[in-house]
Amino acid sequence: MQRYFIKNEQMNKNTITINDQDFHHIKNVMRMKTSDNVEVVNENGLVYLAEIVSFSKTEVILNIIKNINENNELKSEITIGLALARQSKHEEVLKRITELGATKFIPVEMTRSVIKFNKSFNQTRLEMIVKEASEQSKRNKLLEVSEATTLKNLLKNINEYDYLIYAYEDVKDKNIVNIKQLIKDFKNKKALILVGPEGGFTNDEVSLLNKHKFIPIGLGPRILRLETAAIYIMSIISYELEL
Amino acid sequence: MQRYFIKNEQMNKNTITINDQDFHHIKNVMRMKTSDNVEVVNENGLVYLAEIVSFSKTEVILNIIKNINENNELKSEITIGLALARQSKHEEVLKRITELGATKFIPVEMTRSVIKFNKSFNQTRLEMIVKEASEQSKRNKLLEVSEATTLKNLLKNINEYDYLIYAYEDVKDKNIVNIKQLIKDFKNKKALILVGPEGGFTNDEVSLLNKHKFIPIGLGPRILRLETAAIYIMSIISYELEL
Secondary structure, three states, rough: OEEOOHHHHHHEEOOOEHHHHHHHHHHOOOOOOOOOEEEEOOOOEEEEEEEEEEEEEEEEEEEEEEEOOOOOOOOOEEEEEEEEHHHHHHHHHHHHHHHOOEEEEEEEEOOOOOOOOOOOOHHHHHHHHHHHHHHHHOOOOEEEOOOOEHHHHHHOOOOEEEEEEEEEEOHHHHOOOOOHHOOOOOOEEEEEEOOOOOOOOHHHHHHHHHOOEEEOOOOOOOOOOOOHHHHHHHHHHHHHHHO | OOOEEHHHEEEOEEEEEHHHHHHHHHHHHOOOOOOOEEEEEEEOOOOOEEEEEEOOOOEEEEEEEEEEOOOOOOEEEEEEEEEEEOOHHHHHHHHHHHHOOOOOOEEEEEOOOOOOOOOOOOHHHHHHHHHHHHHHHOOOOEEEOOOOOEHHHHHHOOEEEEEEEOOOOOOOOOOOOOOHHHHHHOOOEEEEEOOOOOOOOOHHHHHHHHOOOOEEOOOOOOOOOHHHHHHHHHHHHHHHOOO
16 A cells, blocks of 8 residues: 655644645545545654545645554664765665665765765755655655765764674775674664775775774675665665564 | 676687777776786686786787686575566666676566566666676676566476575565575575566466465565565675675
8 A cells, every 4th residue: 555654743633634745646646536545654653544535736635544553664773874976876775775774874975985075965856765765665764864974074973873884895804793793783773884985995994983993894705886785784684683 | 906707719828808898998998008907707707817918909918917716606596587677677686686696687577567578678788787797896707687588488497496486575474484594505506586576476476486386585574676675685695605
C-alpha cells in the first residue's frame, strides 16, 4: 500500500489533510478515489491506515481507520559521512542508504574531494529523493540530510556517537579493525561512518581521524567507488542486525 | 596504478600492444609518456606490470617488467539474475556488482518486468561499463554480461550451479531461509541469485522457482528496489567471504 510521510500539524485528531506534492501524487499519479486507503506516517514514526474521504482543488482529506503497529527502522542509528562528490552520486547513495535504514547523511569536504564545500547542492531535490525512498521502502522515519561541511567542522560535533569509523582503502594496514566484531555491538548505538573520496584520505586526514579515535575498517580486496562503499556498509549492518 | 584488461592475442612474449579505446585512454586521458608504468591483465586473470616503450598513431607498445602475483577475485562464482529494468538501472547494478566481485549478470524477463525481453539493450555500453569498473576496482576477471532471456529459458540452464536462490519480498513467509547459513558455504561454489521486479515475483513464478528447488531468502524488513537488492546481496557475500 502507498505510504506518505506527513508533518504532525497535518493531523487533527482523526483527520489528516494532505496538500502540495503528495496531494498531486494521490490524485494524479495514483489516481485514487474517495474510500481508497493509504498508509500515513507522522513525524513520530507512527503509522496509520487512513481512508480518503474527500478531495478539494488543493487538498485531500483522510480519516484515520486505525493505528498500524509496525516498525521497520534499523535498530542502530547510522550516520554516513560521504566525501563530497557530484550531485548525481549523492542522489544514488541517498536512495540506497535510505532504503537500507540509515539515520543521517552528511556530505563532507575532504582534501581530495572533486567537489568543494561551497558548491550549492539542490537540497530540496535531495530531501524529495529521501522522502520518496522512505515511503517506497516502508520506513517509519525520514533520513536526515545535513548541509555539506568540512572534515574539521564535522570533528567538532562527534560526541554524540558511540562509534567513530572510517573506511580505509589500504586494507593491508596493520591498524585495520575487522568490522564484523564491531557491527554486532551496534544495536541501539549511534555510529558515524566516513567514506573518503576516490583518491582516498590523505595522510594528514588519516592522522587527524586517528587522533580523534576513529577506527579504520577495510571493505575487502577490491577498490570500491565511494557510492559502493557507502551502500556496502549499510548492507552489512542490516545483514548483521536484521537477517 | 592504472589497470587495463587485454585479450591474450595482444600479448606476444614480453610485448603488449594496446589500441582503440585503451590507447586513447592511455594517451589522451591519462596523458602517459614513454617509460610510464601500467598494470595489464590478460584473459587468464594474470596481472603484469608493464612499461610503455613507444607510441604510434594508433597504438602503444609496452614491455612486461614482471608478473604481479595478485588475485582480488571473490572466492565464489556469483551470477545475478536481475529482472529486466531500464538500461540506467542495469548500468548502476553492473557498476556496483562488478566492483563487488560478481561473475555473471543475466537480465531476466519476469511477468512484472517493466521492460520486455525483446527490447534491445546497448550491450556494447554495458560491456564498456564492466571493463571500466573491473579496471578501477582491480579485478582479475571481467564480469560476463549475458543477453537478456526469459525466466523459462533461464531455468533450462541451471545445472551448473551449486546454489539456486531468489530474493523474496514476503519476509514473513515461513519458507524463507536465512541466508547467513547459506553464504558461509559459498566458498569455491557457484550460485545463481535471482532478484525480482519492483512488483515482486508472481505466485506462478514462485511456484515455478520452488519446483526447480530455488531457495527463497529475505533481505530485511524494508522493501528494497531491485538495484539495492542486487548490491545488498553482493555486499553481504563479500562481507562473509572476504572480511
